[in-house]
Every structure is written in structure tokens, then in C-alpha cells.
């Protein structure tokens with residue numbers, strides 16, 4: 001039995017299947033971890049989400065910003081934009097089950113000593129702090145008021161975390177950090193505009209994993225979200241989004257020996 005970690009599928013179901021075939025993935029024996037953004041932008045969000053759900057115990061996934069946006073368009077009051085490509089899920093006969101499955105998913109997965117997250121972990125957070133805050137968000141997503149909670153989670157404020165934030169601000173910062181962050185300051189102030197590589201950091205900011213003071217610098221962190229990231233040589237840092245939805249590659253890493261499997265998209 002092997003475990004594989006895979007970056008942003010974004011509805012590119014055929015590329016996912018090609019990659020699994022290339023790695024001889026066994027849906028009975030092996031385990032697959034999805035690092036979020038499993039839906040949207042590609043053409044087969046419905047097939048992708050059904051596939052993950054049907055893998056049951058052989059797959060685990062966490063939430064990315066596109067998955068969260070789908071929840072906002074179903075449980076909350078958001079309306080899909082003309083760039084969104086998940087209408088197949090909204091119209092599916094098993095739509096309710098799929099959305100209910102999606103909202104049960106975590107923001108972070110601990111796999112052995114490693115952490116899996118969609119975007120990143122603020123430099124000042126240790127593992128217990130991270131898990132305390134993500135667990136609170138997950139409880140709200142799974143609760144009776146999920147729609148209202150999700151609607152309240154949109155926005156860029158607070159851009160910095162302090163221990164005295166109220167519950168909703170704390171959750172909003174946690175979601176923005178774990179699902180959207182690329183650049184931040186050493187004390188965790190988030191920057192929301194930069195989308196290009198780490199060499200394009202706005203003044204005063206760095207890629208979240210490049211800060212010298214980062215508490216979790218000795219923990220392996222696997223993440224997606226940042227398809228324009230290249231040339232990362234930082235130890236313990238595994239960027240897995242290679243821009244499948246934009247005609248790049250889809251990469252998968254085997255956890256046990258860190259071997260990479262890859263297909264062009």
C-alpha cells in the first residue's frame with residue numbers, strides 16, 4: 001500500500017485518470033490525498049468530486065478556495081461567476097450529497113509527521129495553533145448555520161492574526177491563510193494581490209515559506225494553490241500545483257519515497 005499526494009485537479013478529471021494509470025494506482029490498496037481545489041475551471045468538476053467521494057477511505061481531501069467558493073454558491077448566498085465551471089455539480093441528481101460531502105472536509109490533514117494544506121501555514125503558527133483554528137472553522141462548516149458562516153467569511157480583513165481576535169475574524173483569517181495565502185510578512189500579515197512566482201513578492205512581503213522565523217520550518221508541508229511557483233529549494237516544502245488547469249502539468253508525489261509522477265495537461 002502506498003499513499004500519493006496530488007495538487008489542484010480543478011475538474012481536470014481526464015488528466016487525473018491518466019496520472020493514476022501512469023502510477024499504477026490501485027483504488028483498493030493505495031491511498032490518495034487531494035490538496036484542495038478539486039473543482040472549478042476545468043470541464044469535469046462533477047466526475048472529479050464523485051470519484052473522490054466514491055473512493056471512500058482510500059481518499060482524503062482538504063478544502064481549497066475553489067471548493068470553498070462552491071460551498072458559498074450552494075450553502076451560502078454567493079452566485080457563480082461566468083468563469084466558474086461547476087454548474088454540472090449544481091445540476092446533478094446527487095448534488096446535495098456531494099455538497100454535504102464537501103463541507104465535511106478539513107482545511108488541514110496531518111499525515112504521519114507531515115502537514116497537508118491548500119495554500120500554506122502562517123510563519124508564526126505552530127502545529128497546535130494551526131489545528132485549533134482550523135478545527136473551529138471545520139465545526140462551523142459542518143454546523144446548522146454553515147451558509148451564514150460562509151457568507152461572513154468573505155473579505156480580506158483581518159489581514160493579520162492576533163490572539164485576541166473575535167471568533168468570526170479568527171475564522172476568516174484562518175481561511176484566508178490556509179486557502180488563499182501566497183505572500184505574507186514575518187508576523188503573518190497576508191497580501192492578497194500577488195499571484196506570480198516567489199521572486200515577485202511585493203515590498204515587505206515574502207512567500208510564506210521563506211520567512212526565517214517560521215515556526216514549522218522542520219515540518220514537511222505539502223500544498224497546492226500556487227501554480228506560478230518555480231525553483232523552490234526550501235527543505236521540507238513541497239509545492240504540488242503545477243498549473244494543470246492552465247495547460248501545465250499534473251503532479252503527484254508518492255509519500256513513502258517522494259517519487260514524483262507527472263502528466264502534461
Ligand SMILES: [Mn+2]
Pocket residue numbers: 037064065066118179224225226
Ligand atoms: Mn487555490
